[in-house]
Amino acid sequence: MTKVYKLKEIEEVLPEINLLREIEKGFIEYSLGNTVVPPVGELLFKRPPGDVHIKYGYIKNDDYYVVKIASGFYENPKVNLPSNNGLMILFSQRTGEPLAVMLDQGLLTDIRTAVAGAIVAKYLAPTKIKKIGIVGTGVQARLQLLYLKDITPCKEVIVWGRDNNHVGIYKTELMTKGYHVEAAMNIEELCQQCNLIITTTPVLSPLIRSDHIFPGTHITAVGSDTEDKQEIQAGLFAKADLIVTDSISQCNVRGEIHHALKKKVISLKQVKELGEVIQDRRLQRTNDDQTSIADLTGVAVQDIQITKAVYQYLNQ
Amino acid sequence: MTKVYKLKEIEEVLPEINLLREIEKGFIEYSLGNTVVPPVGELLFKRPPGDVHIKYGYIKNDDYYVVKIASGFYENPKVNLPSNNGLMILFSQRTGEPLAVMLDQGLLTDIRTAVAGAIVAKYLAPTKIKKIGIVGTGVQARLQLLYLKDITPCKEVIVWGRDNNHVGIYKTELMTKGYHVEAAMNIEELCQQCNLIITTTPVLSPLIRSDHIFPGTHITAVGSDTEDKQEIQAGLFAKADLIVTDSISQCNVRGEIHHALKKKVISLKQVKELGEVIQDRRLQRTNDDQTSIADLTGVAVQDIQITKAVYQYLNQ
Numbered sequence: 001m002t003k004v005y006k007l008k009e010i011e012e013v014l015p016e017i018n019l020l021r022e023i024e025k026g027f028i029e030y031s032l033g034n035t036v037v038p039p040v041g042e043l044l045f046k047r048p049p050g051d052v053h054i055k056y057g058y059i060k061n062d063d064y065y066v067v068k069i070a071s072g073f074y075e076n077p078k079v080n081l082p083s084n085n086g087l088m089i090l091f092s093q094r095t096g097e098p099l100a101v102m103l104d105q106g107l108l109t110d111i112r113t114a115v116a117g118a119i120v121a122k123y124l125a126p127t128k129i130k131k132i133g134i135v136g137t138g139v140q141a142r143l144q145l146l147y148l149k150d151i152t153p154c155k156e157v158i159v160w161g162r163d164n165n166h167v168g169i170y171k172t173e174l175m176t177k178g179y180h181v182e183a184a185m186n187i188e189e190l191c192q193q194c195n196l197i198i199t200t201t202p203v204l205s206p207l208i209r210s211d212h213i214f215p216g217t218h219i220t221a222v223g224s225d226t227e228d229k230q231e232i233q234a235g236l237f238a239k240a241d242l243i244v245t246d247s248i249s250q251c252n253v254r255g256e257i258h259h260a261l262k263k264k265v266i267s268l269k270q271v272k273e274l275g276e277v278i279q280d281r282r283l284q285r286t287n288d289d290q291t292s293i294a295d296l297t298g299v300a301v302q303d304i305q306i307t308k309a310v311y312q313y314l315n316q
Numbered sequence: 317m318t319k320v321y322k323l324k325e326i327e328e329v330l331p332e333i334n335l336l337r338e339i340e341k342g343f344i345e346y347s348l349g350n351t352v353v354p355p356v357g358e359l360l361f362k363r364p365p366g367d368v369h370i371k372y373g374y375i376k377n378d379d380y381y382v383v384k385i386a387s388g389f390y391e392n393p394k395v396n397l398p399s400n401n402g403l404m405i406l407f408s409q410r411t412g413e414p415l416a417v418m419l420d421q422g423l424l425t426d427i428r429t430a431v432a433g434a435i436v437a438k439y440l441a442p443t444k445i446k447k448i449g450i451v452g453t454g455v456q457a458r459l460q461l462l463y464l465k466d467i468t469p470c471k472e473v474i475v476w477g478r479d480n481n482h483v484g485i486y487k488t489e490l491m492t493k494g495y496h497v498e499a500a501m502n503i504e505e506l507c508q509q510c511n512l513i514i515t516t517t518p519v520l521s522p523l524i525r526s527d528h529i530f531p532g533t534h535i536t537a538v539g540s541d542t543e544d545k546q547e548i549q550a551g552l553f554a555k556a557d558l559i560v561t562d563s564i565s566q567c568n569v570r571g572e573i574h575h576a577l578k579k580k581v582i583s584l585k586q587v588k589e590l591g592e593v594i595q596d597r598r599l600q601r602t603n604d605d606q607t608s609i610a611d612l613t614g615v616a617v618q619d620i621q622i623t624k625a626v627y628q629y630l631n632q
Contacts, residue, residue, distance in 0.1 A: 002403070002419050004320050041357050041372060043381060050412055054372060054383060056357060065359055067370060067385055069405065071412030085412045087318070087405070089385065096366055096387030096401045101417050103318050 003100045003315075010104050010310055017309050019115045020122075020150060024278055026305035027119065027246065029059045031275025036060065037300040048075040055300040058093055064311075065091050066304040070109055082106070088307040100311050108310070112302040114143035116246060116274070117198060117220050120294040121151045123277050123284040124242060125196045125218045129154040133194030135187065135207060135231070137161035137170040140200035140222055145174065148196075158193050160184040188212050199223050199231040210235035218285070218292045221256045225297045232293065234260040242285060242292035246274045247299045256295040319416045319631075326420050326626055333625050335431045336438075336466060340594055342621035343435065343562065345375045347591025352376065353616040364391040371616040374409055380627075381407050382620040386425055398422070404623040416627045424626070428618040430459035432562060432590070433514060433536050436610040437467045439593050439600040440558060441512045441534045445470040449510030451503065451523060451547065453477035453486040456516035456538055461490065464512075474509050476500040504528050515539050515547040526551035534601070534608045537572045541613045548609065550576040558601060558608035562590045563615045572611040 029035050041054035050073035058065035070086035077083060084106040090099045102108065117140075129152045134141050137159065145157060157179050161167040164183075171181045184190035191197065191212035199208065201223040208219070210233045223231050237243060237260035245251035251258055251271060260266045274294070277283040285292055345351050357370035366389035374381035386402035393399060400422040406415045418424065433456075445468045450457050453475065461473060473495050477483040480499075487497045500506035507513065507528035515524065517539040524535070526549045539547050553559060553576035561567035567574055567587060576582050590610070593599040601608055 004417070036359065038357055038359065041354055041370065043352065043354065043372060043374065045374075045381075045409060048410060050409075052372075052381065052407070052412065054357065054370060056359060056368075056370060058359065058361075065361075065368065069383055069407075069414070071407070073410070073412040076411050079411070081411055081413070085414065087414050087417075089403070091368070091385075091387070093361060093366075094364060094389070095392050095395070095397055096368065096389040097397070098385070098401065098403050098419065101320070101403075101419075103414065103417075 002098045005100060005102050005310070005314065007103060007105050007107060009314070010102055010107060013310060013313050014111060017313050019111065019306060019309060020118055022305045022309040023112060023115045023302055024119055026059070026301040027275035028278055029275070030247070030299055030301040031273045034060045035301050048073060050074070055303055057300040057304060059301065059304060063093055064099070064304070064308055065093050066300070066307045067091070068109070068300070068303045070106055088303060090307050090311050102307060102310065108306050109303065110139050110143055112306040113140060113222060113296065113298060114147040115306070116296050116302060117144040117222060118147040118151050119278070120220050120244065120274065120296065121148055121196060121218070124244060124292040124294055125152065126216055126285070126288045128288070129196045131156040131158050131194040133190040133197035134159045134200070135190065135197065136200035136223065137163065137166040138200060141170060142174070144198045144200060144220070144222065145179065146177070152196070155179045157181045158184045158190045160187055160190045191217070201231055202229050203231055204228055206230050206233040208232045208236065210239065213239065213291060215289050215291050218294070220294045220296065222296045224255045224295070227254050227258070230256060230259050232256050234263045234265050237266045237293060239291050240293045241290040242283070243271045244274055244277050244292065244294040245271055246296045248273045250297045250299070251295055255297040256293070318414045321416060321418050321626070321630065323419060323421050323423060325630070326418055326423060329626060329629050330427060333629050335427065335622060335625060336434055338621045338625040339428060339431045339618055340435055342375070342617040343591035344594055345591070346563070346615055346617040347589045350376045351617050364389060366390070371619055373616040373620060375617065375620060379409055380415070380620070380624055381409050382616070382623045383407070384425070384616070384619045386422055404619060406623050406627050418623060418626065424622050425619065426455050426459055428622040429456060429538060429612065429614060430463040431622070432612050432618060433460045433538060434463040434467050435594070436536050436560065436590065436612065437464055437512060437534070440560060440608040440610055441468065442532055442601070442604045444604065445512045447472040447474050447510040449506040449513035450475045450516070451506065451513065452516035452539060453479065453482040454516060457486060458490070460514045460516060460536070460538065461495065462493070468512070471495045473497045474500045474506045476503055476506045507533070517547055518545050519547055520544055522546050522549040524548045524552065526555065529555065529607060531607050532605050534610070536610045536612065538612045540571050540611070543570050543574070546572060546575050548572050550579045550581050553582045553609060555607050556609045557606040558599070559587045560590055560593050560608065560610040561587055562612045564589050566613045566615070567611055571613040572609070
């Protein structure tokens with residue numbers, strides 16, 4: 001029998017699950033070449049504008065395979081619906097049976113992205129985090145911060161966003177969750193005060209300039225996941241001691257690193273894959289003066305691992 | 317809210333729906349170029365052997381898009397499970413919301429394939445059908461025959477299968493449904509007696525030879541859907557007055573027609589697409605001496621149309 005889980009059920013169990021551990025395992029399998037993840041399927045719509053991505057794959061010799069369908073319809077807020085939607089389906093790798101349909105409305109994608117940010121911080125953030133800089137005020141601006149709680153006790157946050165209203169709402173919301181949040185006047189101010197910076201915006205021209213960043217800073221960029229989007233000036237990569245991506249093959253064609261590669265600021269062999277970094281201490285931060293940048297465009301193994309983890313928790 | 321329909325609910329409403337009309341509409345939209353159907357996604361498994369196909373697409377300016385996940389795990393019968401499984405998901409083309417998950421276990425794929433056979437027979441079968449020849453004894457051997465009931469009153473059936481046991485079971489089952497079924501000793505005998513022949517086997521070397529077929533016969537081939545499979549000798553296409561496929565682009569790379577094209581027995585411009593044939597009387601059978609062959613490899617628009625039809629019936 002196929003089980004069907006609704007958003008609320010999924011939401012409730014997430015805090016009970018060690019997602020960090022499960023998704024780390026996924027990154028390791030991915031970097032070891034033990035995953036099968038074909039190219040993403042895509043459907044595009046014009047009126048109203050929307051895009052749908054179908055990601056699917058499995059870890060070899062595992063019990064499951066996963067198919068995720070995720071959509072963004074950007075005029076949805078006009079009719080009081082969230083832009084993003086989607087679901088995950090878990091199947092048996094032995095019989096093909098659909099074991100579970102997770103009607104998560106895109107939540108699991110948001111969470112697995114935030115968890116990847118936490119994993120990156122675990123291995124690359126400076127020992128002592130002064131303040132956390134959050135660029136953007138959307139879903140990832142919230143979740144990335146919240147999922148850092150297991151990595152650092154730091155509750156000092158500087159936020160920057162283009163829309164003052166959104167910044168205000170963000171501040172209020174995160175203050176009630178025990179953070180001390182200040183709004184930066186500009187990106188430069190944020191970069192001066194923070195040594196752990198998370199960028200979460202879908203901008204097309206860089207917000208963070210090369211001269212904004214001081215040695216000893218770690219930046220995780222999660223906003224750019226296409227060929228065009230770019231949050232960080234390509235030149236900054238020349239200053240980075242550690243450059244990490246969730247997927248070597250993807251960072252060659254999309255995200256921040258791809259811009260730096262194209263401009264020949266760095267070469268691909270300077271870029272390390274997160275699954276390798278997790279396993280090899282030499283690829284992790286070794287001192288607090290290093291500058292590190294992690295660029296996350298998202299890999300299907302995260303979807304596989306989070307869906308499995310939720311299913312297994314609910315069926316233990 | 318996403319609705320979830322189980323196999324039984326789906327099964328019950330199918331006889332109430334005019335599937336032929338809906339799937340015909342789909343073929344027309346497909347041949348008019350009004351559908352968006354990206355390449356099929358695929359996952360392959362070795363131990364145990366299995367394959368998964370992900371088909372997805374939409375009709376332009378329609379209300380929906382559909383994703384289908386269909387699997388074949390060929391050792392399932394050892395553990396008393398059917399080889400085929402799968403589900404269909406219907407989404408809104410306006411907001412991306414998943415409207416319905418159809419846990420059909422592959423039934424809708426079987427049915428839409430049978431309905432395509434009936435549509436082909438409607439336009440290409442001889443006016444007077446003497447006997448219906450069924451090659452094979454599996455699911456399509458049953459469904460193709462059953463869905464011909466709206467096209468022809470003929471209840472005289474000749475069946476051929478490699479396994480006498482399966483032939484026996486087939487005979488008994490179809491006799492209880494009002495058919496008069498005889499088993500042929502060989503394919504030649506079947507071809508001699510029948511002027512409407514449906515081939516449903518996944519064989520790798522042709523069963524039907526060029527000299528088996530008399531003028532005035534129509535053949536629908538549904539068994540071959542890969543590059544390798546072949547039920548009909550390529551030479552037979554030289555004798556055909558009408559050659560029809562559900563998809564010009566697919567018949568170029570897989571199925572029966574692709575073998576005939578490769579051997580240069582026919583050229584691609586002799587092949588007509590079902591959606592065109594439905595709309596243009598000149599492309600349909602015009603007399604009972606014509607020999608016609610239709611090769612069906614299955615197109616996603618059939619999945620789109622059957623899923624929509626079931627959803628709309630259940631939500632009217």
